[in-house]
Structure formats: structure tokens, C-alpha cells
Amino acid sequence: xxxxxxxxxxxxxxxxxxxxxxxxxxxxxxxxxxxxxxxxxxxxxxxxxxxxxxxxxxxxxxxxxxxxxxxxxxxxxxxxxxxxxxxxxxxxxxxxxxxxxxxxxxxxxxxxxxxxxxxxxxxxxxxxxxxxxxxxxxxxxxxxxxxxxxxxxxxxxxxxxxxxxxxxxxxxxxxxxxxxxxxxxxxxxxxxxxxxxxxxxxxxxxxxxxxxxxxxxxxxxxxxxxxxxxxxxxxxxxxx
Numbered sequence: 001x002x003x004x005x006x007x008x009x010x011x012x013x014x015x016x017x018x019x020x021x022x023x024x025x026x027x028x029x030x031x032x033x034x035x036x037x038x039x040x041x042x043x044x045x046x047x048x049x050x051x052x053x054x055x056x057x058x059x060x061x062x063x064x065x066x067x068x069x070x071x072x073x074x075x076x077x078x079x080x081x082x083x084x085x086x087x088x089x090x091x092x093x094x095x096x097x098x099x100x101x102x103x104x105x106x107x108x109x110x111x112x113x114x115x116x117x118x119x120x121x122x123x124x125x126x127x128x129x130x131x132x133x134x135x136x137x138x139x140x141x142x143x144x145x146x147x148x149x150x151x152x153x154x155x156x157x158x159x160x161x162x163x164x165x166x167x168x169x170x171x172x173x174x175x176x177x178x179x180x181x182x183x184x185x186x187x188x189x190x191x192x193x194x195x196x197x198x199x200x201x202x203x204x205x206x207x208x209x210x211x212x213x214x215x216x217x218x219x220x221x222x223x224x225x226x227x228x229x230x231x232x233x234x235x236x237x238x239x240x
Contacts (some may be wrong), residue, residue, distance in 0.1 A: 018203050030125070054182060066229045068182055072190070075175050078195070080120035081237040082168060084135060085142035086113045092146025093157045102154045102211060109207065110160070112200045119193060132237040141233075156222065158213035163226035165205035171234055172198035 097103055101130035124131055132138075149160035172194050178185045179194070216222060 002087070003188075031164070042236075055239075071182060072127055072187070073129045075194075076120060076123050076127055077132055078171075078234055078237045079175075079197075080124055080129075081132045081135065081138055081235065082171070082198075083117040083120050084165065085138040085233065086168070088139055088142030089118045089146035089160065092148070093150040093160075095234060096147050096150035097157060099153055102157070104212060106157070107185070107206060109204045110202075115138045116197050116200070119197075120223065123190075133240055136238060138233065145229075149222075151228075152217065155212045155216035158208040159216035159219055159222050160211045160226055161208035162205055163223035164230055165201045165208065166223075167227050167230040167234070168201045168240060169198055169205060172201065218234040 020102050051134070077240065087110070090106055090113055093106050094103065094110060097106060146157070150157040174190060176194055176198070183192065213219070
């Protein structure tokens with residue numbers, strides 16, 4: 001085993017010698033089989049070997065990669081929180097209106113929100129994203145909003161759906177533009193996922209209107225308050 005290691009290391013030194021000038025400046029390089037460099041190690045290596053152009057390229061790449069990671073983290077974190085909140089809203093509505101004529105309609109929308117939430121729960125570990133620390137709060141707040149508006153009547157419950165889905169649809173559209181700018185092919189999976197969920201939310205919005213949302217008491221005031229609350233929740237969940 002020891003002889004194989006020495007032979008392989010000698011061969012690697014020989015190969016590297018064809019592209020690096022000889023001299024004591026490079027004698028300290030320790031080559032090992034199957035070695036790899038971190039980004040910071042590569043920057044240090046470029047500095048030692050006087051490769052400024054390559055070092056600058058690595059710095060730009062590292063900055064861009066870090067910026068993209070922050071954007072993806074923010075998108076997945078807030079979308080996970082939003083789908084959790086939507087899941088709880090429909091759970092609250094079903095608790096009050098599940099046995100009424102609009103029960104099947106609410107159940108259909110709820111089933112789609114469950115699918116959305118499950119997908120983002122897969123993406124959280126896949127992209128190594130930290131969920132918002134406010135998950136317990138949105139869990140409770142979503143249920144209270146859903147049940148509270150449902151207790152005002154089915155029209156108010158549908159008005160809640162219209163308000164929430166209006167904010168979420170606009171939010172998803174904004175994220176899609178941002179992801180396309182980052183690199184459409186690179187983020188194809190996430191773009192396709194958000195497109196599908198955006199279309200589902202638009203259907204929920206239209207379903208609410210079709211089921212007399214605008215006949216809810218104080219419709220304009222109610223929806224404006226809910227929209228403001230949703231936008232605040234989005235802003236906070238993106239950052240915490």
C-alpha cells in the first residue's frame with residue numbers, strides 16, 4: 001500500500017511539473033491522491049503562484065455564488081412559511097365550514113396547499129435552508145385567520161382566500177422574475193415548481209370570487225387588512 005501511494009504521488013508531481021516552473025517557491029506543495037481544494041484554499045494557491053487573473057475570477061465567482069445562495073435561501077424560506085400559513089388557513093376554514101355547501105371547494109384548495117407545503121419541506125433540506133423561526137407563529141395565526149373569517153360566513157372566508165392568494169400570486173411572480181435573472185437553466189426546477197404553485201394560487205383567487213367573496217361584509221376593508229397582514233408576514237419571513 002505504501003509503495004502505491006508513493007508512486008501515485010510521484011506521478012502527480014511529474015504531471016504538475018509540466019505546467020509549473022521549477023523552483024523552491026513550489027516545493028512546499030503537498031500533493032495527495034484524490035485531493036480537493038476549498039474556495040479559500042484555491043484563492044491562497046493563486047496568490048502563492050502569482051496567478052492574479054485566476055484569483056480575481058475565483059473571487060467574482062465566490063461573490064456571485066454567495067449572492068445567489070442568499071436569494072435562493074430567502075425564496076425557499078418565505079415560500080415554505082407562506083404555504084404553511086395557507087395550509088393552516090384552510091384547516092381553520094374547514095373546521096367551521098367543512099360540512100356546508102362550500103366544504104368540498106375549500107377541501108380541494110386545501111389539498112393543493114398541502115402539496116405545496118410538502119414540496120417546500122423537501123426543498124428546505126435539499127437546498128440547506130434554515131426555516132423561519134416564526135413557523136410556530138404562522139401556524140397559529142393562519143388557523144385563527146381561517147377560522148375567524150369562516151365564522152363571519154362563507155363569503156368572508158372566500159374574501160380571505162381572495163386577499164391571501166392575491167398577495168401570494170404577486171409574490172410568486174416577483175420571485176420568478178428574480179430567478180430568471182439569476183439563471184433560468186440553472187434554477188429550472190425551482191422555477192417550474194413556483195410556476196405551478198403560482199397557477200394554483202391564481203385558481204384559488206378566482207374560485208373565491210366565483211363563490212361570492214365580494215358579498216362579504218365590508219369586503220374592501222376586510223381584504224385590505226388581510227393583504228397588509230400577508231405582506232408584513234412575507235417581509236418578516238424573508239429576513240428571520
